[in-house]
Amino acid sequence: MISDDLDLRQLTADLKSALGHGEAVGYLRGKSLMRDWLVETKGFSALEAEELVDTLEARGFLRFLGDPAERSVADAPWEITPHA
Template sequence: MLRAQEPEILVIGPARAAEALYQEFGALVDADYMPGKTLLRDALCDRFGLSQLAAEELCDELEGAGLVRFVATPEGVGWNIHPDPETAAPDRMI
């Protein structure tokens, strides 16, 4: 009897997601808060085949872990992508 093949379950952790975003955008996404977060979400959807909801939740997790951070300075705003969880600063405002 042939058994249906189990679908592969892909687990994407924060470090892997941050590294993928870093490869896609580099260290900085030059965009305001919502447009930038939408770019990050869409990149995760495209790269890993995630739903928009799952990618939004992953973006929230990355932000909470300090792996992606919205930065506002007198020079401008943007998203900093920090793919190294060992040196990321969770919930730190810049």
């Protein structure tokens, strides 16, 4: 469960700083990279990290710039925006 005290903007800024521009590429590979970073760096469990990535995506902090259903754009990067 994600704590209400968690600063999603700061967490997104940390994620962006750690991964840099264009580092998270591909829908599933990018989500896995971000989830693994949250586990290894911030100490979340794998389940918490998965839920957190989904929450950040739903709230607009993370946005996949391609279409995971279309092979031609499935390797697009993620946009990580701390000011969503």
